[in-house]
Amino acid sequence: MEAYEKKHIPIAIPDPIEAIDYYMETRRWSRRDVESCLGSRARVSEVLSRKRSLTLEMIRKLNQELGLPAEILIQPYKSVKIPA
Template sequence: MDIKPIKTDTDYRAALKEVETLMMAEPNTPEGEKLDVLVTLIEAYERKHIPLDFPDPVEAIKFEMEQKGLTIKDLEPMIGKSNRVYEVLNRKRSLTLKMIWKLHQELGIPAESLIKQPVQAHNA
């Protein structure tokens, strides 16, 4: 088994290609064990070099609306009257802590997304 640490992007790409060839490997075989080790190395490299970034609050809400077929009316119990929902979705109003809590509880939107600095604030 010729496995080495993943230190560069080239190493990373090579490891991904190797994993591709091992995807059908049976567990508890030399190939299956090599696959396990490579996947562990790849995951460690990705955690360090390719951080997962959460979407901004408005994008997270719009994504959930699209995925679940929700309307403005469906968001009213979590955000407030329809004009307030529109203000939030159009980035005219920030989410309050109460709105964040309700959106997280009711729709399962990660709190990390809901508390993230909105996109427009970066340009201000």
């Protein structure tokens, strides 16, 4: 049954921001817990609200320090356009 499901019902890779939110929720992390990876409190807010994209350095830190899979974090995702 597992082989059938893998072949016919593939599981999509989650959006990077949704994955960060999920990891934070399931591990009871606060925004402060990811500050070391994303930067300041303001930067964490910008990234999680999709106003700023993850940088390669942020992805590396999230992977190395918190164990989030890089395969998930490098996926393209929608961001919010900020009006000029």
